[in-house]
Amino acid sequence: xxxxxxxxxxxxxxxxxxxxxxxxxxxxxxxxxxxxxxxxxxxxxxxxxxxxxxxxxxxxxxxxxxxxxxxxxxxxxxxxxxxxxxxxxxxxxxxxxxxxxxxxxxxxxxxxxxxxxxxxxxxxxxxxxxxxxxxxxxxxxxxxxxxxxxxxxxxxxxxxxxxxxxxxxxxxxxxxxxxxxxxxxxxxxxxxxxxxxxxxxxxxxxxxxxxxxxxxxxxxxxxxxxxxxxxxxxxxxxxxxxxxxxxxxxxxxxxxxxxxxxxxxxxxxxxxxxxxxxxxxxxxxxxxxxxxxxxxxxxxxxxxxxxxxxxxxxxxxxxxxxxxxxxxxxxxxxxxxxxxx
Numbered sequence: 001x002x003x004x005x006x007x008x009x010x011x012x013x014x015x016x017x018x019x020x021x022x023x024x025x026x027x028x029x030x031x032x033x034x035x036x037x038x039x040x041x042x043x044x045x046x047x048x049x050x051x052x053x054x055x056x057x058x059x060x061x062x063x064x065x066x067x068x069x070x071x072x073x074x075x076x077x078x079x080x081x082x083x084x085x086x087x088x089x090x091x092x093x094x095x096x097x098x099x100x101x102x103x104x105x106x107x108x109x110x111x112x113x114x115x116x117x118x119x120x121x122x123x124x125x126x127x128x129x130x131x132x133x134x135x136x137x138x139x140x141x142x143x144x145x146x147x148x149x150x151x152x153x154x155x156x157x158x159x160x161x162x163x164x165x166x167x168x169x170x171x172x173x174x175x176x177x178x179x180x181x182x183x184x185x186x187x188x189x190x191x192x193x194x195x196x197x198x199x200x201x202x203x204x205x206x207x208x209x210x211x212x213x214x215x216x217x218x219x220x221x222x223x224x225x226x227x228x229x230x231x232x233x234x235x236x237x238x239x240x241x242x243x244x245x246x247x248x249x250x251x252x253x254x255x256x257x258x259x260x261x262x263x264x265x266x267x268x269x270x271x272x273x274x275x276x277x278x279x280x281x282x283x284x285x286x287x288x289x290x291x292x293x294x295x296x297x298x299x300x301x302x303x304x305x306x307x308x309x310x311x312x313x314x315x316x317x318x319x320x321x322x323x324x325x326x327x328x329x330x331x332x333x334x335x336x337x338x339x340x341x
Contacts, residue, residue: 100128
């Protein structure tokens, strides 16, 4: 895929970024995995904003399924606004940030450390203040990212989380799947999702659906629709959309559904069939439900497939932005680093 924007050019680097990251972080994450096994934490807490928080959603499903530890998301304002300390003894606190500069995230990480947590930072900026707060700083190695829309740094966050959990739980199958991901990311970038454009070019609203490992990328895709395409999109779990949100779905309503090849696929495909029955336009990444527009995907380990699907999505989203009259590199009213207090 040729790059018309910095967003596309940077997303295209994801394969090389993940390949380099795996090698560069191997020794550190092997040692950290050993330390986590010795520590035997009782829970994990994540803390992030924006795209990084979508990576944290992925982390929740990854850690709860692979490490079998309850994993919850911290509200940064508990520290930066309410000054509320929480008992975090024997807890791992994972802060995810591209810049590592946001004051509320720094306050949350400092508070977590003071309250007894082991703080791990996943950050793309080597000299970020967040790295100074953390006990362990894991570099994303995504390189400079100048487009406001995060792409390669988001994928790098997912791969670093997979690497961390694979080492922590000594999961050779997961580690092997991660080592195959760079080649699969390159293939995913080459996939043609242009058959989604007719449905989305004139859309005003849509739902993005996922479940389990793919819920985080559904959230990420919904954000990218908003910031790069001027398109209002909301992300839902396939298990939740059938409640109140389903009232909005009727003839011609667009749906983008992500499903990986695990036990969650049946529920996603069940919702796709109901959407089709209502006359909705369903774009399906994963699976092959009659009446949907199928977006090609690469088969891989279920933990890796969402990473591959969001890579294909990024290329389509940038193309859609131009088709809708937007520059994906310069979304209105946004800037690259948001420093929330």
